[in-house]
Amino acid sequence: GAVVSQHPSRVICKSGTSVKIECRSLDFQATTMFWYRQFPKQSLMLMATSNEGSKATYEQGVEKDKFLINHASLTLSTLTVTSAHPEDSSFYICSASTGTTNWVFGQGTRLTVV
Amino acid sequence: QQQVKQSPQSLIVQKGGISIINCAYENTAFDYFPWYQQFPGKGPALLIAIRPDVSEKKEGRFTISFNKSAKQFSLHIMDSQPGDSATYFCAARHSNQFYFGTGTSLTVIP
Numbered sequence: 001g002a003v004v005s006q007h008p009s010r011v012i013c014k015s016g017t018s019v020k021i022e023c024r025s026l027d028f029q030a031t032t033m034f035w036y037r038q039f040p041k042q043s044l045m046l047m048a049t050s051n052e053g054s055k056a057t058y059e060q061g062v063e064k065d066k067f068l069i070n071h072a073s074l075t076l077s078t079l080t081v082t083s084a085h086p087e088d089s090s091f092y093i094c095s096a097s098t099g100t101t102n103w104v105f106g107q108g109t110r111l112t113v114v
Numbered sequence: 115q116q117q118v119k120q121s122p123q124s125l126i127v128q129k130g131g132i133s134i135i136n137c138a139y140e141n142t143a144f145d146y147f148p149w150y151q152q153f154p155g156k157g158p159a160l161l162i163a164i165r166p167d168v169s170e171k172k173e174g175r176f177t178i179s180f181n182k183s184a185k186q187f188s189l190h191i192m193d194s195q196p197g198d199s200a201t202y203f204c205a206a207r208h209s210n211q212f213y214f215g216t217g218t219s220l221t222v223i224p
Contacts, residue, residue, distance in 0.1 A: 004157075006157070041201075042216070042217070043215060044203070046211070091155075102160060103148075103212065104160070107157045108157040
């Protein structure tokens, strides 16, 4: 079946540094990918919609200068958390469509900012 | 505003029992209703899904019941097993965007 790979699965960074998270569709092309944030024991919050070859669309309240999204190819989207702070610590998840009705989720990235 | 309301927040079921999770929505433009299963530290995985023109869909031990007039849908897990212990999210789709319920933490006791 279709697989979306996220890397890294866990990352710890110092406050003030930037962290890049990759989301790859392994065996299909994805013109659109979504980025979510999930706090412990809570639901997924859509952060932004990533479109290949164009600017991402951010949800209300999400700082686009802090959460940089790049979707440079049909199989790769990246989320960069810039100048990370402890409050950015969270579980970040991407998803991509196989072109049918199935949206496949990545395994998530646990970001801890110390 | 929560577009999809999910209940209960947590559920404890004996092994072999039936687990039932309910979701309700308001937006009649939703055209696809999936259920996702998520284990700790992992991304959600599609479990089963239904379209609004179908009232029930069954896949193995998992069944979705859909009531279009009531704008409600539910997940039934028959013969629940300890391995089913996870968090379950219902979702609804409109214009290629998914709206998730708040999740239900299911614990199946051996």
